[in-house]
Amino acid sequence: MTIFRTGWQHLFVETNRIRLHCVTQGEGELVVLLHGFPEFWYSWRYQIPALARHFKVVVPDLRGYNDSDKPQTGYDLDTLSQDIQGLIQELGYARAHIVGHDWGGAIAWHLAQTFPQSIQRLAVLNAPHPQRFMQELVR
Numbered sequence: 001m002t003i004f005r006t007g008w009q010h011l012f013v014e015t016n017r018i019r020l021h022c023v024t025q026g027e028g029e030l031v032v033l034l035h036g037f038p039e040f041w042y043s044w045r046y047q048i049p050a051l052a053r054h055f056k057v058v059v060p061d062l063r064g065y066n067d068s069d070k071p072q073t074g075y076d077l078d079t080l081s082q083d084i085q086g087l088i089q090e091l092g093y094a095r096a097h098i099v100g101h102d103w104g105g106a107i108a109w110h111l112a113q114t115f116p117q118s119i120q121r122l123a124v125l126n127a128p129h130p131q132r133f134m135q136e137l138v139r
Helices: 047-052 077-090 105-116 132-137
Strands: 008-017 018-025 032-033 056-060 096-101 119-125
Touching: 008 056, 008 077, 018 047, 018 077, 032 077, 032 105, 047 056, 056 077, 077 105, 096 105, 105 119, 105 132
Parallel strands: 032 056, 032 096, 096 119
Antiparallel strands: 008 018, 018 056
């Protein structure tokens, strides 16, 4: 684990047979921030310290991004949601506040549908609700 003067800690978490690079700061209830495409943890750099005043903030590089593993398969919503569910558990939490942006928002919606018991609060930025999205696609 590396601690920079920003207070961020960089760590790797084994989940769902891959290794996710994460940045974390703070203590308390868990907040997981999921980045969009084609971003990585750094897109949340301004929100991390603000949220860390009240929460333990964890920002993974999603599967295939930046310093996380880049396997050949597993980029479907089921697997990506399992990655985040496993991350929550590996960090020692049963539930988390989930914030997703863009592609991270799509993962957040799917995570909430698939693992509702693990979601304390859900905030989705710049990603439509999946049902509404499908309705608009078939119009």
